[in-house]
Amino acid sequence: MEKERDGEGGTGTLGKAMAILETVALSDRPLRFTDVLAVSGQPRGTLHRQLSHLVQEGLLELRPDHAYVPGLRLLKLASASWARNEVRAVAAPFLEALHRQTGETVHFGVLRGREIIYLDKVESRQAVRMNSQIGNASPAFCTGVGKAALSTLDTAALEAVLEGMEFRRFTPHTIADRPSFIAELDRIRQSGIAFDREEHEPGIRCVAAPVFDDSRSLVAGVSVTGPAYRVSEEQLLEWAPLVRDAAGGIMGELSARLGPQR
Amino acid sequence: MEKERDGEGGTGTLGKAMAILETVALSDRPLRFTDVLAVSGQPRGTLHRQLSHLVQEGLLELRPDHAYVPGLRLLKLASASWARNEVRAVAAPFLEALHRQTGETVHFGVLRGREIIYLDKVESRQAVRMNSQIGNASPAFCTGVGKAALSTLDTAALEAVLEGMEFRRFTPHTIADRPSFIAELDRIRQSGIAFDREEHEPGIRCVAAPVFDDSRSLVAGVSVTGPAYRVSEEQLLEWAPLVRDAAGGIMGELSARLGPQR
């Protein structure tokens, strides 16, 4: 058997189980046993038992056609994770205010490694439902919220994140090399505002501000997003102070509410 | 070491990890190490490593004040689970139609053991956000959706669910004993419609219809819910056909879309 794989794994059995769970859950199509086998690189017997355990625990479901799909137990757990998230609860009223002021979509996401995980979203005219965006992970380097968040890291922490970051080019405007990206972060630090000029999705612009605490145990961001045909770059500039105020308000409330007792 | 505990566990390491995760995630307050220790009944060293693993995997987070809270990785996984749920996707348009017809809140949930897990919810006038209800689990025996779902089970399956069901009395109207409940299910089978007459929450009424497939591998329900002051029992009766039609529509679409290939 292999000795140690370094980078990933680490948590023994649980880590392997989670790796498989994520493979299946984050795939965009149902995977059959053989599909997972190819990705995981584990021996058949082993993988079979691991998948069985995941199914028994309700984390995966095995459909009659032998395809594995994410299980409902994940939903139950996540609903708790979301409902009890203190940071999200503190931010919510500020997000709603920002939405009323701008009329456009407001996002709130936290940095996790090289990704931004969206915790909340406020937008208008749309049937109410768990937005596909919430819980979604996007690359940090090409989103407004992500760039704002990254701009607050110190040199060491930033280096750790940049190390091995894949600058995938999503649009012609994506900042897709390290020197340009570092220059961009400098501009963001100066102004306290990050722009996304169609860097992640064509036709989508956004203005964002960072939300963080002293120890950087929380690194997040707020943004206002809109379609380019409706939201000019001048418009983004006008909204910048509002976004910065919202971010400031959230930080003030956080230090007041969470600072004392912890 | 203990040999076998029967009832729970079963999946070895993973099962134990999930039990702890659930303890922490579903608790209504942040638990400290000792709190978890008391509930889990495991030795300190063991529990400590298990919690560490969960934290390393991002399923839990350890705050500076030594309190464990649900981690963000759960959100990421759940978002995939929700977005890719085929049944939910099929049901969505019918739920929206039902909401337009009634103007009240529409729920869609699937039966999982003795609980209903809500997969979707459509309601009006409310800021868009992941509804706290989605992913939430409610007892099946006292909700409209739950009773509708249970009414479709055969004797054996129903017995398995009733076995050990706790008929907690949530309101004065809760049907809280087995004979009455079985009689209620008979009525529901006759009419194909379940009512919740303030049985789960005071002041909340609801009318529901079951959604299921031939093999009962899917057992779910749709409902329309409203406050008693606005929604009379006569109103519920008027809506019953609409709810039944929505349920029928979902089932038709399901058998058409999922039947052939699987």
Add this chain to the structure above:
DNA sequence: CCAAATTGTTCCAATATCTGGAACATAGTT
């Protein structure tokens, strides 16, 4: 201010659990 108690963390031999190769089933195909 120091002692005692509480809470959290680390260590390691014993052992339950997981691993993985191979044999065994079960579809699906020619």
Add this chain to the structure above:
DNA sequence: AACTATGTTCCAGATATTGGAACAATTTGG
């Protein structure tokens, strides 16, 4: 029917987990 691809089970050997006890850090009380 023979063949292939796919899924499932088995068991000796490798590994991770267990749980008691010792250790460290924090809080409480005299």
